[in-house]
Amino acid sequence: MVRRGLQDHVAGRVVSRVEVMHPRAIRRHLPGTVDFGGRVAGHELVAARRRGKYLWVDLSSGEAVLAHLGMSGQMLVQPPGTPDEKHLRVRLTFADDGPELRFVDQRTFGGLSVEPVVTVDGVPLPAPIAHIARDPMDPAFDRTAAIAALRRRRTEVKRALLDQTLVSGIGNIYADEALWHARLHWARPTDTLTPRKTGELLDAATAVMNAALDVGGTSFDALYVNINGQSGYFDRSLNAYGQEGLPCPRCGRAIQREPFMNRSSFSCPRCQPRPTTS
DNA sequence: TAATGGTCCTGTTTGC
DNA sequence: TGCAAACAGGACCATT
Structure with a gap:
């Protein structure tokens, strides 16, 4: 926008x-x-x-x-x-x-x-920014290559999702929303994810980004070259991010907040169970 | 105060 | 074996 x-x-x-x-x-x-x-x-x-x-x-x-x-x-x-x-x-x-x-x-x-x-x-x-990867909206975005890159990283899935050299454009908020959609806990090790599941996660992230762009688009004023996506999108479309204590829109269990990299991760304890090993 | 998002820096591991 | 490149993880920024 x-x-x-x-x-x-x-x-x-x-x-x-x-x-x-x-x-x-x-x-x-x-x-x-x-x-x-x-x-x-x-x-x-x-x-x-x-x-x-x-x-x-x-x-x-x-x-x-x-x-x-x-x-x-x-x-x-x-x-x-x-x-x-x-x-x-x-x-x-x-x-x-x-x-x-x-x-x-x-x-x-x-x-x-x-x-x-x-x-x-x-x-x-x-x-x-020569090292920054293409974002999912890029016409030349290679979904298969992005899935492989995400799975190649030996780390927690959310860290991989936030790595702009693998796939760009995904930040903390979009990551939490994508993980919620894919029913994955943020600390899930990437080497336990199948290509199919990783693809589901990536597609969810793409959908969240597109939805945010749509909402940002409606608040576009002729004189204003947009106000960062924040407007109505934050309050209305978020399922997990910032929703601590509120019911999960899918199962009703209270959304939890956990510390993550000097900030927060929000997830549903039922839909997104923490991986058994750490 | 503690919380916010996204690098960006530093220490470690890998690979040639 | 030695070096550079890639990797992984955490510190840091300004403001309220």
Whole structure:
């Protein structure tokens, strides 16, 4: 959705000015703020692209502006003169004096950088994400290869699911939902999963991502290049994530919360029994 | 305070 | 046997 918004609202436009309000938002751009501005200003934003959780916009210079929204990042398209958002980090102004592009991020876990473009398997990608796997929405996504990659990892299934070098785009929330659909506990070792079951899990993750995109789509405003999928989707469509103590929509047993990698995993103790060995 | 998501860094294992 | 690459796991970031 964000990619689509960028494509519709800023592709084909020439950047006239770059303002970085918070240096942390540009921390991945190692040459610094001045260099960042110099590589973006004066160039046309050619096309918006996405892989997994990364977004980028090709520049007419041949480089690309790479973005990660982190937990709280937003891309907004606002008319010039609109009051600055509290957490406005970067503003791009255009030569046509039309709407500005604003990167707003409360926690600044996300950020922007200008990167060279490299070719991987015939596909142009910003260099830092050359190792990121295709996401399930990618037309060239190889489901069989992804299943094999997930099963090859010697770890817990949720860790494999979150590994962006195996399949990209799946985060903590989508992982919990996919595991719930596939009736798998997050700590299940990957080497106990059949290809069929792994495929079921992967398909569930894909369905959750598509559902989130659909909901994000309905909240799309002409001026807003989306607000990260959070809107109505969180409250309405989640079966396990964040539902501690609430009944499992499938069997009625209370959803449990367990610590996982300095955060949480939510699951149904009945539908998703913990594996017997640890 | 403890909780949040996604790297990203570091120590370990594997493979040539 | 030695080295580099791949792997696995946990720390860390800012904010409320």
